[in-house]
Amino acid sequence: MKLTQSRIAEALGVHPAMIVRWKRRGMPVCSVEEAAAWRSANVRPRMPSAPIGIESTDEQAAPPSQAGHAAPVTDYHKAKTQREAAEAHLAQLRLHRLGASLMDATTARRAVCEAFDQVRAAVCRVPVMLAPIVAGLTDPREIELAYQRTLAATLSDISGRLQVMAQRGGQP
Structure with a gap:
């Protein structure tokens, strides 16, 4: 059928x-x-x-x-x-x-953009901070160590700023 x-x-x-x-x-x-x-x-x-x-x-x-x-x-x-x-x-x-365990999506996006801006600005300052340090160095190992110390200090600073921002609920 x-x-x-x-x-x-x-x-x-x-x-x-x-x-x-x-x-x-x-x-x-x-x-x-x-x-x-x-x-x-x-x-x-x-x-x-x-x-x-x-x-x-x-x-x-x-x-x-x-x-x-x-x-x-x-x-x-x-x-x-x-x-x-x-x-x-x-x-x-x-x-x-209402209990502040969630964040509005717009606020979250704004916080992420602010965080990226802070990371970008800090990384852009690394060469400026390194220039006077490595200007007189000739040993490649010393230059590398100076670079690592400066970068570690920059990343630590960024991390601290982002933690403070997170505690404020995404506000800078």
Whole structure:
């Protein structure tokens, strides 16, 4: 039996026109499983309704508390649960931010740029600091040691400045 768009629509519980619309958006129609997987990944869930050809009864239309049984688990309920989990995650991030354990992304970028500026400026000063020291030296080993000492002192100074900046929450 050949798989048709009408059969896929019937299997997914939607009108055949939806299959045409989703097919234009890229839904595969070679199997019901692939179509269902594509649908769950690409189609926003809507309120559940009775499948095509089945009339809604009072039991189905009543809210779960009045119907006498729990609400069926549907894509809508999964989407609602995911949305609530995301909202809880955002609330937790806001709480951390208020507790100063998180920094605003703009402030963090500004702090990183300031740190790089300080590193660049300090490294650019190394030749100026080294010139008078190595001007009278002729031994390559002494020049190398002078360079290492100056560079170590510069990096230590940068490290100290960046630690102070980090303690201030990214402010210079």
